[in-house]
Amino acid sequence: MKIREEVRRMKRVAPRIAASEEAQRNRILERIAAGLEEHAEEIFAENRKDLAAAEENQVTPAVRKRLKFDRDKLEDVKKGIRLLVSLPDPIHRVTLARELDQGLVLKRETCPIGVIGVIFEARPDALVQISTLCIKSGNCAVLKGGKETANTNRILFRIIHDAAVAEGFPEYCLLQAEQHNEIDELLECDDCVDLLIPRGSNAFVRYIMDHTRIPVMGHADGICHIYVDRDADQEKAVPIIVDAKTQYTAACNAVETLLIHRDLAPVFLPRLADRLRKEGVRLCGTKEVTDLVGGETIEDTDFREYLDLVVSVKIVGSVDEAIDHINRYGSHHTDCILTENQKTAEYFMDMVDSAGVYQNCSTRFADGYRYGFGAEVGISTGKLHARGPVGLDGLVTYKYKLYGQGQIVADYASGKKEFHFRDLNL
Numbered sequence: 001m002k003i004r005e006e007v008r009r010m011k012r013v014a015p016r017i018a019a020s021e022e023a024q025r026n027r028i029l030e031r032i033a034a035g036l037e038e039h040a041e042e043i044f045a046e047n048r049k050d051l052a053a054a055e056e057n058q059v060t061p062a063v064r065k066r067l068k069f070d071r072d073k074l075e076d077v078k079k080g081i082r083l084l085v086s087l088p089d090p091i092h093r094v095t096l097a098r099e100l101d102q103g104l105v106l107k108r109e110t111c112p113i114g115v116i117g118v119i120f121e122a123r124p125d126a127l128v129q130i131s132t133l134c135i136k137s138g139n140c141a142v143l144k145g146g147k148e149t150a151n152t153n154r155i156l157f158r159i160i161h162d163a164a165v166a167e168g169f170p171e172y173c174l175l176q177a178e179q180h181n182e183i184d185e186l187l188e189c190d191d192c193v194d195l196l197i198p199r200g201s202n203a204f205v206r207y208i209m210d211h212t213r214i215p216v217m218g219h220a221d222g223i224c225h226i227y228v229d230r231d232a233d234q235e236k237a238v239p240i241i242v243d244a245k246t247q248y249t250a251a252c253n254a255v256e257t258l259l260i261h262r263d264l265a266p267v268f269l270p271r272l273a274d275r276l277r278k279e280g281v282r283l284c285g286t287k288e289v290t291d292l293v294g295g296e297t298i299e300d301t302d303f304r305e306y307l308d309l310v311v312s313v314k315i316v317g318s319v320d321e322a323i324d325h326i327n328r329y330g331s332h333h334t335d336c337i338l339t340e341n342q343k344t345a346e347y348f349m350d351m352v353d354s355a356g357v358y359q360n361c362s363t364r365f366a367d368g369y370r371y372g373f374g375a376e377v378g379i380s381t382g383k384l385h386a387r388g389p390v391g392l393d394g395l396v397t398y399k400y401k402l403y404g405q406g407q408i409v410a411d412y413a414s415g416k417k418e419f420h421f422r423d424l425n426l
Contacts, residue, residue, distance in 0.1 A: 115192060
């Protein structure tokens with residue numbers, strides 16, 4: 001398959017998708033949910049092939065966990081689809097209406113981005129989330145999943161594509177790329193792809209960013225922090241940390257570094273370490289930490305993403321030291337403070353430069369479905385266009401529509417006419 005030729009065809013049909021009615025898009029989503037259930041056993045059988053191949057190829061347990069698509073994952077994606085159906089149409093929304101002069105009205109209206117290329121590793125449920133979000137938001141999508149889930153991705157794509165075409169979408173509304181060399185071809189399609197969203201490792205995302213002229217939205221690392229303040233409720237703090245680390249270790253929103261206030265450390269840290277070890281978590285701490293609770297000693301700058309039952313721990317002397325550490329060594333993904341002091345919490349949340357800042361809850365809440373977005377195409381740690389979990393709002397842009405009655409600029413430039421700006425009700 002020649003990616004450029006296929007994507008050019010997609011670019012030509014993109015305006016038809018953008019102009020589609022919400023009712024049609026919702027019917028497609030409902031048909032997808034029904035199709036996934038109807039073909040559930042076939043999907044699970046294909047996924048078992050991928051899992052067997054991963055085990056044979058000695059893929060790490062953390063990655064194998066991401067590959068699994070079972071009944072629980074199916075129910076999750078179906079819930080996400082049902083939520084998407086219930087959400088208001090993200091396109092054709094007027095966000096500004098202004099009369100520039102009598103009979104000259106300007107409107108700003110949301111519209112799809114166009115053709116979005118999404119390159120993701122490992123998780124087959126990501127294919128469902130991404131494609132359904134693109135359908136609901138009126139975008140065309142080029143989907144390139146990892147080879148580790150090739151069988152699962154293939155059947156999922158077929159079900160989704162067939163549902164879209166059955167409800168009247170053109171053949172080239174969605175495209176699946178399967179070969180590795182097609183990634184490089186896609187990166188060169190800056191004339192017909194409007195946005196790239198990569199999901200994967202730091203090295204993978206960095207490669208995409210460095211080898212294309214297409215705008216890229218996403219994040220590389222997920223080094224999330226929890227800072228336990230001197231005014232933290234210890235009874236509340238322990239289960240929050242355990243959940244953030246162990247509920248799903250392979251996720252980019254799992255906590256990777258714990259910062260403990262020095263005043264609290266002598267009592268709280270031994271208690272926390274004991275509980276984490278009971279959960280199978282290995283501690284890697286600075287010397288001050290390991291002198292207190294044991295574990296592997298690491299340098300003051302050796303903090304990273306583990307995606308496993310391992311966590312870094314450091315003792316800090318103040319909220320400012322915690323903020324400085326997070327802003328310096330974090331990935332600007334999701335960071336949390338545990339404290340009962342609301343003034344300290346607000347200060348932390350204002351000062352930490354991350355897409356998500358939390359108080360007294362698990363970092364695992366950083367998720368499009370849990371935010372009520374239906375799902376997400378990924379998490380963006382950038383500051384332009386979209387930030388945090390990218391749901392429907394992150395997949396639309398806007399255009400200006402100007403409605404006139406024969407006006408010309410020369411009349412305003414000469415002073416014959418003047419603008420009389422007046423905002424109209426939306």
